[in-house]
Amino acid sequence: MNSTSQQAFRVKARGSRIGARSVSFTFDGKTFEGLEGDTLASALLANGVHLMGRSFKYHRPRGVLAAGVEEPNALMQISRDNSKTTPNVRASVQEIYDGMKAQSQNRYPSLNFDIGAVNNLLSPVFVAGFYYKTFKWPAVAWDKLYEPFIRRAAGLGEAPTEQDPDRYANRFAHCDVLVAGGGAAGLIAAKAAADKGKSVILCDENPEFGGWLLSDTDIRIDGQTGEEWSAEMVRQLLAMDNVRLLARTTCVGYFQQNMVVLNERVTEHLSRPNVELPRERMWQVRAGKVVIAQGAIERHMVFPDNDRPGIMLAGAAQTYLNKYGVAVGANVGVYTACDSAYAAAFDLAEEGVTIPVVIDHRDQVSDDIRAQAKEFGIKVITGAHVYCTTGKLRVNSMSIRHHKASSGSEDFEIDALITCSGWTPSLHLYSQSRGKPQWDEATRRFLPGESPQECVSIGSCNGTDELADIFVEAAEAVGGKAQKPKIEDDVPTSSGMVGATGTSADKGKAFVDFQNDVTAKDIALAVREGMHSIEHVKRYTTNGMATDQGKLSNMHGLAIAAKLLDKPIPQVGLTTFRAPYTPTTFGSFVGHARGALFDPTRKTPIHEWAVEQGAEFEPVSLWNRARYFPKAGETMDDAVDRECQTVRKTAGVFDASTLGKIEVVGPDAAAFMNIMYTNGWDKLRPGRAKYGIMCRDDGFIYDDGVVGKLSSTRFHVTTTTGGAARVLNMMEDFTQTEFPEMKVWLTSTTEQWATIAVQGPKAREIVEPLVSGVNIANEKFPHMSVAECQVCGVPARLFRISFTGELGFEINVPADYGRAVWEAVWARAEPLGACAYGTEAMHVMRAEKGFIIVGQDTDGTVTPHDAGLSWAVAKSKPDFVGKRGLQRPDLIAKGRRQLIGLKTKDPKKVLQEGAQIVADPEQSIPMKMVGFVTSSYWSGTLDQSIAMAMLEDGNARMGETLYVPMPDETIEVEVTGTVFYDPKGERLHG
Amino acid sequence: MLLINCPYCEDDRPELEFANAGEAHIHRPKDMADMSDEAFEAMFFIRDNPKGVILERWRHAHGCGRFFNAVRHTVSDKFLKTYMAGEPRPSDDEITELMK
């Protein structure tokens, strides 16, 4: 075999997954050919390429180690274009397609020559705990040195530079039985459950079902090969209506009450995906029973220089040969502590690969295996270990030594080395289900203990090693029966070893965690430095903290620490596995919830009119509100100025439909209002309205709004736009749980009413001809009146009310009439010279009048007294929400911040909202802040800037000069009252 | 995502329909104005945060809208019982029984 020719390592006689069609892709810019069904790793191996990445910390050259999701080295950037690019994709999982671009990561300028590899020479400084020991002090080093370094080193690959154009779907599903893993155990359980009439979902992360049966071609099940048997099972399952098979679907998370999350990769393997299909689909499955059939993950041997490209897992080599038809080398050494590596060696030997030697760490190996090895002419050395390997970008030799020998070694030339120290039952999903793994001393492995949820583990993840036993266990797990079939296999299953081999005197790095570059010596150092729990060792060394979650490394790390601590492994502890099982795209979690679909957008009945008028909009909670109505050539400031002055001189029309509205009804409505609001409601006559403040029981302002009393048993309550839902929730809480004896009912009516505010000196002239059923003359319908009447012949609730300080009305009509009534109002308003105005002008005008906005001028620590609203707090009521809270010592103490007005000495200067206020601008930094600006605007009407602020002892500082330091200047301000315009309120009564 | 049994709807519904409403069985006295600062602090601010059984309020916010009480285990997140607002606090014996 010649590594320069195309796919020189392809073995035509094998490769159950591989088709005949050629697939062309690029790797680091160079074009390669593979076959359909190849993964990126198998295609590169077929071309003799082992070097696939550089390691994270030391930038050591690395080859592919595994054939599945546990791969820690061969992480690639996979791209279709700039927007469709994904970093950190495991080459052993990614299927190739025509035109795929793969890029190795963590290397500069090239994979073969990498400058960062100097870290390898500096490795004595990069020991365990390096980050904790180094990145501490001085503070300035963080900006200049540490942060840039960590940022450069943290994370591999590159984020896309453009928005993700792909679609991601989200589905819910229910089933009686969910089977996670479609190997032998999973297939048997799914079939047994389906045969009993259960609805079944069976998922597997691979493109095909069969699991390990597809890697081991020597197995016979009642005479069938594993591949034949699996295919037959899949055929039968596909024919059943009560079964859903999901391939390329990973069970990524197991949550409470058998909620299991599946990530299905729909198009990731396709050259030209159907645009109708989502890229990935997230399934949220609620299962009656969960059957965990995750299998086991093979462990590597931990020995010096065990990370050279060409050194890989024996089971992976067997998989590459049998599933993909690829030999991982021409001259392959074996180093093992487990029988299963022999099966790989024999398969390779059958295809003409030279196996110069099997080094078995154990002292004994069975006669049967010895005999088979002899048949293949393979030399077996037991009781020995590999203590050194050589080869810069590819392993080219290994040196071995007998355990008992102090010196004397034998060298073997190789081009690949396959290793196996045993198999770790995969407890990820069991652990996520909050199960506690139990240590099994006989086989030295953790196994599932009791199941805290309705779930069962079967097959090799449950430590069931014999295939014949799995048939019975899997069927019984779902209440079925099964007979043991006749199983034949060339190599029986055996347990292995955990921990490092060789002696501590060996030179070179013995890697435990490849992805995070953690060596056996790092773990020893952590133990020496006092880390005695595996949770501490893990964090100190970062062992098992990479995206592979220690699938290969956890058990080795644990065993090394336990040995040094001279403690049994279970006493050192096992770390908890977390979702997701494998790295999962953000897109998959987000699903459809992005862009316009991130949240619902609420629109008023008048919204489209504003769109037609060319309004600019702003989001206010979920609402989209018209912010201003620019005329041709106007800036926002121009438009807002014009709108404000038009309202003040003539009139304006405003869509106030977003105001929260709650109908409070019942014989105890007034009593209930007395509890919920700080002010009193008994004396309010029907037909009158009142401004109300609502606190929480801590005494801080929660919401405010005008409330109209329609009758002795009916209130029309308005809330802030953003507060409607929480106010109703709090009211419901009190009616349901604190005052259940009160006869009062609450209904959200926000969307029942369209609300049209008409404000300004000509407001009555605009509204009057449209109104019937009530006389709205000034003296008959004074400020703060409310009436049920008709507007344009439509049943309406009309308020005389003002949030601008001008004469004003608010017309509430049923939402369906909103637009028609608005247009009728507009038809009268426009010829009179009135304008439509938006939220920005509304904000300016309310600030000119000193009206607060809850959530802007208050922040959850402001009492009604702080906000200058003491007049709205009843003194005589025995109880209201907040009454007791308002008496707390700190809330009545001196020195509280109080809401005041600010005028800038330079009237043209507009303050920034949120800016801090100081008394002495000459003091040294950090300065003593005495308050901050809550609202600030340019008032065209007053031809000066106005602001409100929360200021310590603000009420006592009237007329004082204070300072607002900004990055480029210090602005002088004068403390004033909050009412800047028409302080006597005469205009309201016009 | 949890499944929660609304005692008013008498049905298991997904967590998305519910809102947690804090600790249950906290009495808001009618004569609050006379409470001492210490009593008010204990009533309004101080909450249990047990590792184990918690009695808490939930609201079936996107369902029937009712507030109700629940006995939940904070480690397993398992709902041991839900019951209507106003019903008495389960006895310690009953809670022990529920945990079995």
Ligand SMILES: [Zn+2]
């Ligand atoms: Zn309900």
